[in-house]
Amino acid sequence: MTRTTLTAALAVVLVTSLFATGATGVLAAQDDPEPTCSTEVSHDAFLSDELVDEFNETGNASSIERNTRLTVEETTSFYRVKGENPNSYCVHVTAEIDDEILPPTNLGTVESNSGTTDAEWEDVLDFDRQNAYTEIEFIMPANSTVLFAPSKPTILIPAWRDSKKHDAEGILATxxxxxxxxxxxxxxxxxxxxxxxxxxxxxxxxxxxxxxxxxxxxxxxxxxxxxxxxxxxxxxxxxxxxxxxxxxxxxxxxxxxxxxxxxxxxxxxxxxxxxxxxxxxxxxxxxxxxxxxxxxxxxxxxxxx
Known part of the structure; x- marks a missing residue:
């Protein structure tokens, strides 16, 4: 086979492969579309001293933003993050929660108790506060209530709150x-x-x-x-x-x-x-x-x- 013939054959294989991959991708996207929601709601009040004090006194704290409510509660065995969306449209929630309320750790994808939605649950370094905080992102459907309730061992065992693990020597002052x-x-x-x-x-x-x-x-x-x-x-x-x-x-x-x-x-x-x-x-x-x-x-x- 000459070099020209070989090149042409490889080109045909490449084009065929790309077409097949593209077609498969389109079919997969149609079969299992990713959920989307254009309304963004940020619940960052959990980083405030006010809600930290409220949580330390009562064991729970709530934030209200754009007619949605997010409540964080500590029980004997669980941490509970409850979202309420009475609106007629879905919302994409991003919650930032102080480490005194919820020990920050990377849980990855966490399914809600009802199985209606998933949350991405991770810890993020915060230069200003010289520590880490929990960031939780999830979509709440219209007229819905969702609850995430990971057990305490799931949170506490790998948590950044553990002083032996949280050694960020040289972390910035402010x-x-x-x-x-x-x-x-x-x-x-x-x-x-x-x-x-x-x-x-x-x-x-x-x-x-x-x-x-x-x-x-x-x-x-x-x-x-x-x-x-x-x-x-x-x-x-x-x-x-x-x-x-x-x-x-x-x-x-x-x-x-x-x-x-x-x-x-x-x-x-x-x-x-x-x-x-x-x-x-x-x-x-x-x-x-x-x-x-x-x-x-x-x-x-x-x-x-």
Missing amino acids: VSSFFEDDDLEQREYTFEANDSPHVTVPLTNDEDGEQRIDDWRAVYRSSPSEPWDPVDKDTDDDVFYQEIEDGDKIRFYFNDKNAEVEFTANPTRRDKATWEYRSFKRSLHDLSDYWPFGMAAPTLGGGLW
Whole structure:
């Protein structure tokens, strides 16, 4: 077979494959459409001191937004998140809940008690409050009440509230210092997975949308004896990242639960030079197995690198 014939044959196979894949995708979308809802409702009052105090006194607290009500309650065995939507239209709810009300942890997809809807339940790092909070997203159908009631062990065992797991050394003091202070230590912090599959880092200040992390660098290592390795999007790496919510957040995934990540926001020239140096040093480390027998790979000193 000539090269021209082979090329033409491959082109036919590629086009046929793409058509088949596209057709399958269309059929799947028709058979199982994703639920959507254009009305967004944010229940962030659970981050306020008022509702935290109310919850600590009574064991429950409620937020009312756009004619919907969200109630968080603690019982002997469960945490209960109840949503009420008396409107004639569906709503897409995003709830942000303080760690004194609900210990933050990544539960992933949680089904409501009635099975009518699912929630995405995760913990999010909060620079301003120097801790994490729970973020829950779900759709409430029109004229409906939904209830999520995960058991306490489900929440407490992996929760960020556990002080032994919640070791975010170097976490930023405030959002303002994070965006405005040129001191390196105020723009850099280290975190681990803490038994969660991923850690989410917001790039925008919720209180002032114009305050944003425009640039960042991140490196990871699995042990202190290893050189730092830049974090990229390669899903085979021990740590990789994805941009979510149109780039407003970065989510770091941990294939290695023991890995440590160092994150630098709005890096200076020195920070960028350090990142490049670490990349070079890591490359030498990864290539060490390929050096000729009896020849040692070059070494670069400096524990800070």
